[in-house]
Amino acid sequence: xxxxxxxxxxxxxxxxxxxxxxxxxxxxxxxxxxxxxxxxxxxxxxxxxxxxxxxxxxxxxxxxxxxxxxxxxxxxxxxxxxxxxxxxxxxxxxxxxxxxxxxxxxxxxxxxxxxxxxxxxxxxxxxxxxxxxxx
Amino acid sequence: xxxxxxxxxxxxxxxxxxxxxxxxxxxxxxxxxxxxxxxxxxxxxxxxxxxxxxxxxxxxxxxxxxxxxxxxxxxxxxxxxxxxxxxxxxxxxxxxxxxxxxxxxxxxxxxxxxxxxxxxxxxxxxxxxxxxxxx
DNA sequence: GTATTTGCAAATGATTTGCAGTGCT
DNA sequence: AGCACTGCAAATCATTTGCAAATAC
Numbered sequence: 332x333x334x335x336x337x338x339x340x341x342x343x344x345x346x347x348x349x350x351x352x353x354x355x356x357x358x359x360x361x362x363x364x365x366x367x368x369x370x371x372x373x374x375x376x377x378x379x380x381x382x383x384x385x386x387x388x389x390x391x392x393x394x395x396x397x398x399x400x401x402x403x404x405x406x407x408x409x410x411x412x413x414x415x416x417x418x419x420x421x422x423x424x425x426x427x428x429x430x431x432x433x434x435x436x437x438x439x440x441x442x443x444x445x446x447x448x449x450x451x452x453x454x455x456x457x458x459x460x461x462x463x464x465x466x
Numbered sequence: 467x468x469x470x471x472x473x474x475x476x477x478x479x480x481x482x483x484x485x486x487x488x489x490x491x492x493x494x495x496x497x498x499x500x501x502x503x504x505x506x507x508x509x510x511x512x513x514x515x516x517x518x519x520x521x522x523x524x525x526x527x528x529x530x531x532x533x534x535x536x537x538x539x540x541x542x543x544x545x546x547x548x549x550x551x552x553x554x555x556x557x558x559x560x561x562x563x564x565x566x567x568x569x570x571x572x573x574x575x576x577x578x579x580x581x582x583x584x585x586x587x588x589x590x591x592x593x594x595x596x597x598x599x600x601x
Numbered sequence: 602g603t604a605t606t607t608g609c610a611a612a613t614g615a616t617t618t619g620c621a622g623t624g625c626t
Numbered sequence: 627a628g629c630a631c632t633g634c635a636a637a638t639c640a641t642t643t644g645c646a647a648a649t650a651c
Contacts, residue, residue: 346631378633380615380616381635382631384616386632398538402588418584443565445564447553447562447593450556450594451592452592453588453589456586456588457587461580461582464583514609516610516642517608520607
C-alpha cells in the first residue's frame with residue numbers, strides 16, 4: 332500500500348484515517364473538507380471533523396498536501412505534486428490542473444518583484460469549462 | 467468627494483458607512499474584514515460587522531472591490547483597479563501589488579486551458595519581503 | 602414616499618482546543 | 627512502553643439572517 336509509504340516518508344504515522352484521507356484526495360484530485368468528510372464517514376463511521384482538520388494541518392506542515400484557495404469558493408486540498416496551475420469553472424465549480432509551470436514564469440521573464448525573494452507561485456484561472464459552455 | 471461618485475457609478479447608494487469602507491480600503495491597499503472593522507469603529511462607533519459583510523458583498527457584486535485569497539492567510543479585499551498580480555510575504559503577511567498583467571500571460575503563450583474559456587487570472591506569489599530578508 | 606440600508610441580536614457555519622482513551626511503531 | 631493520534635464535547639471564531647428603525651434619493 333503506497334499511501335503508507337508516503338506518510339512514512341514524511342515522518343507521519345500511517346493511521347487508517349490518514350490513509351483514507353490521502354486515498355480520497357488522490358482519487359478526487361481536489362476536495363474540500365466538507366466533501367472529504369462526507370466521503371470518509373461512509374467507510375469510517377466514527378471519524379470526527381476534528382481529526383480531519385488536525386490531519387490536514389499535519390500533512391500541510393510536511394508539504395504532503397497543499398491548499399488551493401479559489402475566488403468565491405471553498406478552499407480545496409490536493410496531494411502535492413509537480414508544480415502546476417489551476418483552472419476553475421465559475422459555473423459548476425470544477426477545479427482542474429493545467430500544466431503551466433508557475434515558477435518557470437518567474438525565470439523566463441524579469442518581473443519586478445519589489446525585492447521579494449519568491450518561494451512559490453499560485454495561479455488560479457477562472458472561467459467556464461467546456462461542459463458548461465454548451466449550456 | 468470622489469468616493470460618492472464611485473458608488474453612484476456602480477448604482478449603490480452613497481451611505482457614510484460605504485464611503486468609510488472605500489476610503490479605508492483605498493488607503494490600506496489591501497485589508498481584511500477584521501482590520502477594516504478595527505479601523506472603522508474608530509470613526510464610526512456604531513457600525514456593525516453585519517453591515518461590513520453586507521457592503522463587502524454588494525460592492526463585490528458590482529465589481530467595485532475584489533477579494534484576494536492568499537495561501538495561509540485571511541482573505542483580503544482591495545478596490546478594483548487595472549489587472550495586476552500580488553506578492554505576499556510569508557513572514558510578515560504584507561501583500562503588495564506587482565505590475566505583471568495576468569491576462570497578458572494568457573495571450574502571449576498558448577497554455578492548454580483544457581477547453582476552458584478564461585475570464586480572470588489570479589496570481590499570488592509567496593515569498594519574503596525585503597524587510598524580512600534582513601532579519 | 603419608497604425602497605434600501607443600518608444595526609442589533611440570534612442563528613448558522615467553520616475551525617480549534619482540551620482531554621481521556623486508543624493505537625502505531 | 628511511550629509518544630502521537632483519535633474522537634468527543636465544548637470553545638472559539640467567522641459569516642449570515644430576520645427584522646424594526648433610520649436614511650438616501
